[in-house]
Amino acid sequence: MLSSILNSYFVKTHRLEISITIIAIVLFLIYFFGATHVFTRFPIYRAFMQSMPFFGIIAISATFVVTLGEIDLSFPSIVGITSLTFGMLLTGTDGNFFISFALATALGMFAGLVNGLLVTKIGIPSIVATIGTLFFWRGLVNVISQGSGIAIVDEADGTWHHTIFVDKLFDTIPAQFIWFVALTGLMQWVYRYHKFGNHIHFVGDNKASAQMMGINVDRVKIIAFVQLGFFSALAGIFTMYEMLYFWPTQGSGLMLTTLAAVFVGGTSVFGGKGTVYGTFIGVLIIGSLESGIVALGLSGFYVQFINGLMITIAVTIYALIQKRKA
Amino acid sequence: MPEQLLKLENIYKNFGNVKVLKDVNITINKGEVVALIGDNGAGKSTLIKVITGVHTPNSGKIFFKEKEVQIKSVSQSRKMGIEAVYQERALCDQQELYRNIFAGREVTNSFGFLKIKEQRKEAERILRDYIGFTSKAITVDSQVMGLSGGEKQGVAFGRSLYFNSDLIVLDEPTMGLSIQETEKVLNFVKGLKNENKSAIFIDHNIIHVYGAADRFIILDRGEVVGEFLKDQISREELVQKMIQLHESGKIKVEA
Numbered sequence: 001m002l003s004s005i006l007n008s009y010f011v012k013t014h015r016l017e018i019s020i021t022i023i024a025i026v027l028f029l030i031y032f033f034g035a036t037h038v039f040t041r042f043p044i045y046r047a048f049m050q051s052m053p054f055f056g057i058i059a060i061s062a063t064f065v066v067t068l069g070e071i072d073l074s075f076p077s078i079v080g081i082t083s084l085t086f087g088m089l090l091t092g093t094d095g096n097f098f099i100s101f102a103l104a105t106a107l108g109m110f111a112g113l114v115n116g117l118l119v120t121k122i123g124i125p126s127i128v129a130t131i132g133t134l135f136f137w138r139g140l141v142n143v144i145s146q147g148s149g150i151a152i153v154d155e156a157d158g159t160w161h162h163t164i165f166v167d168k169l170f171d172t173i174p175a176q177f178i179w180f181v182a183l184t185g186l187m188q189w190v191y192r193y194h195k196f197g198n199h200i201h202f203v204g205d206n207k208a209s210a211q212m213m214g215i216n217v218d219r220v221k222i223i224a225f226v227q228l229g230f231f232s233a234l235a236g237i238f239t240m241y242e243m244l245y246f247w248p249t250q251g252s253g254l255m256l257t258t259l260a261a262v263f264v265g266g267t268s269v270f271g272g273k274g275t276v277y278g279t280f281i282g283v284l285i286i287g288s289l290e291s292g293i294v295a296l297g298l299s300g301f302y303v304q305f306i307n308g309l310m311i312t313i314a315v316t317i318y319a320l321i322q323k324r325k326a
Numbered sequence: 327m328p329e330q331l332l333k334l335e336n337i338y339k340n341f342g343n344v345k346v347l348k349d350v351n352i353t354i355n356k357g358e359v360v361a362l363i364g365d366n367g368a369g370k371s372t373l374i375k376v377i378t379g380v381h382t383p384n385s386g387k388i389f390f391k392e393k394e395v396q397i398k399s400v401s402q403s404r405k406m407g408i409e410a411v412y413q414e415r416a417l418c419d420q421q422e423l424y425r426n427i428f429a430g431r432e433v434t435n436s437f438g439f440l441k442i443k444e445q446r447k448e449a450e451r452i453l454r455d456y457i458g459f460t461s462k463a464i465t466v467d468s469q470v471m472g473l474s475g476g477e478k479q480g481v482a483f484g485r486s487l488y489f490n491s492d493l494i495v496l497d498e499p500t501m502g503l504s505i506q507e508t509e510k511v512l513n514f515v516k517g518l519k520n521e522n523k524s525a526i527f528i529d530h531n532i533i534h535v536y537g538a539a540d541r542f543i544i545l546d547r548g549e550v551v552g553e554f555l556k557d558q559i560s561r562e563e564l565v566q567k568m569i570q571l572h573e574s575g576k577i578k579v580e581a
Binding site for chain 1: 378400404410416418432434440442
């Protein structure tokens, strides 16, 4: 019985997804039995649902770039510059959502386009190119904002767009979490079953082969960076609605948690293989660690330590799965 | 008079200051296998990349089915009916077989989403009818990683037959294969003629080339320096020509 389950087609083709799900279940069981008083009540879950989408949306999108065998380190600063733009426009236009949203996301896509062009047309390795743009966009935020924040309480609080982005559905479920789940579903679908997702896999697997099969390698890469720019902007806008405030360092804490979620989720840094579902679970793991650890009664000093442990264990399991296959 | 499929006229290709192809003129007829031979750096790979649309020539004309064409991309050459089979770069290892068969030519709905069922069904047909895979270990959902070199070549051939290509471009198709597998690949090449398909074939091994091709074109430093029909030259003479070329840099063309 057990061995027939283990050898079934579904299990064989979904080893990564199954492993990450088990890791997540074990972790939440530890939370549950270690801090029953916290985890039998709803508020902790609401807190998770409130905070996870901000980096989760970016992690889902970054899964495409990582599957290409590329990396983008500049998204924290793209969040910064697009949030600043959104805040300035919303206050400058007395709350015109459409103009602010359109221009902020367009800027995000432009920043992604710059990354994509640097990588494909100029030929700079993405890790280097995006370190450059990471500093560039953050620098621009500092120059424009002169270190001060922007409050959007007057323009955003109580508006219909605020409701759509971050209000609580039935007074319980944060809207951003529903958006996050819906986007995950959509992106998983695109990743596995759309031509673009298919091309992402082939380019990440073997660039030369993909080109020989008639796939426009440069265009696929550029679109991947552009969509990450768009979703970085979107994540920034979500954060703005939640906080009703822009601050000049906005986004800069997102880098490690976001990339950790992608890698813990099982997407290969070598490219060609990955899973959006895994990234989603990775977000649940990484996003719950801090509160989970504190709820367990450990001091906050353990957070990084256990974070590191989780990442190392997860990627070790994937490496072993990969080794067994080869 | 044989029917002409592909004709290159006065093709020049430079990379920066390096002249890789100099005034190349070649013709490939329908149902003909043409071998391109020459030393490393002779321009063989560049020439076939011009044919498959990876590189565009700096000047010169290309005629396909007697119409002048410009081949600007791989997907364009594939649409015209030119298909490349590469030893090293034929397939992507971590992706499933059926996805490899349709990569770059996906069957999709109007929103660009893949018709997975249709692709898998067609891929099954290709495995069975065009390639003759009977092994249960290989299915359309297998990752390419688990296939042997010859099996990979088989899939690439099956793909080209399925998409009904007129000209198949083979870049070192037997490199790194075992003797048995090489035999299979060469049989594929010979089988193309029965289907009235044409092929252009690069291989370092003159014995392979001689067995499979109808005509030999010798390239040296970007120029065509010799052209022989199989009837005109024995295997030993062809080897002799290549040795001459290697030693003197010139082919003695005897009357």
